Amino acid sequence: MFRDMRRKKQCLSVEECVTILKKGTSGVLAVLGEEAYPYAVPISYLYEDEKIYFHSAKSGHKIDAIKQNSKASFCVIDQDHVVPEEYTSYFRSVIVFGKVRIMEDEQEKYRAIERLAMKYAPDDSVENRKKAIEREWKPLCMLELTVEHMTGKEAIELVKKKQKIDKD
Ligand SMILES: Cc1cc2nc3c(=O)[nH]c(=O)nc-3n(C[C@H](O)[C@H](O)[C@H](O)COP(=O)(O)OP(=O)(O)OC[C@H]3O[C@@H](n4cnc5c(N)ncnc54)[C@H](O)[C@@H]3O)c2cc1C
Numbered sequence: 001m002f003r004d005m006r007r008k009k010q011c012l013s014v015e016e017c018v019t020i021l022k023k024g025t026s027g028v029l030a031v032l033g034e035e036a037y038p039y040a041v042p043i044s045y046l047y048e049d050e051k052i053y054f055h056s057a058k059s060g061h062k063i064d065a066i067k068q069n070s071k072a073s074f075c076v077i078d079q080d081h082v083v084p085e086e087y088t089s090y091f092r093s094v095i096v097f098g099k100v101r102i103m104e105d106e107q108e109k110y111r112a113i114e115r116l117a118m119k120y121a122p123d124d125s126v127e128n129r130k131k132a133i134e135r136e137w138k139p140l141c142m143l144e145l146t147v148e149h150m151t152g153k154e155a156i157e158l159v160k161k162k163q164k165i166d167k168d
Pocket of ligand 1: 026039041042043044045054055056057059060061062063
């Protein structure tokens with residue numbers, strides 16, 4: 001069911017997609033919500049080894065939807081540079097499809113939240129991080145999305161810019 005991109009020239013390489021996912025600080029997770037309404041919700045994340053980790057509360061629209069249907073997609077916008085005089089945006093983004101699993105194993109869950117915390121607060125002390133995790137531990141739910149399909153796309157203007165640099 002996964003589709004190739006129509007505009008092949010604008011396709012980003014796997015390495016470029018991974019760089020964007022590692023660098024980004026938020027994305028939009030789309031799940032199938034109640035009565036088949038798609039639910040697209042902004043969220044922080046960690047990308048590691050073809051998996052994306054999220055933290056969440058144990059209840060709510062997002063978690064209920066995932067329990068009903070594990071299939072999801074996740075989109076990260078790397079750049080949205082609006083160029084008014086050209087009526088366009090020099091954009092770059094990545095879209096991932098995969099299935100989301102609620103992490104049950106305590107150790108696995110701890111490792112994931114620890115790595116997520118290190119992404120967002122890399123300079124915090126080990127002790128502080130541990131305290132923060134312990135404070136949030138009880139209501140915390142960790143989610144793992146396994147990437148099944150990933151594409152990245154950039155505006156044609158950015159492709160042309162790259163080609164010009166390569167030529168010069
Ligand atoms: C940049 C960013 C990063 C975030 N990072 C995280 C994170 O790492 N983990 C996390 O759990 N949450 C994060 N949030 C908050 C997240 O978007 C949700 O609000 C939260 O996860 C609760 O989702 P829920 O489905 O359980 O909410 P519920 O309260 O069950 O949702 C009920 C309804 O509220 C509305 N709603 C919920 N969230 C939003 C929203 N953000 N904006 C507008 N309407 C909304 C929707 O209509 C939804 O159907 C982040 C938000 C932003 C903008």
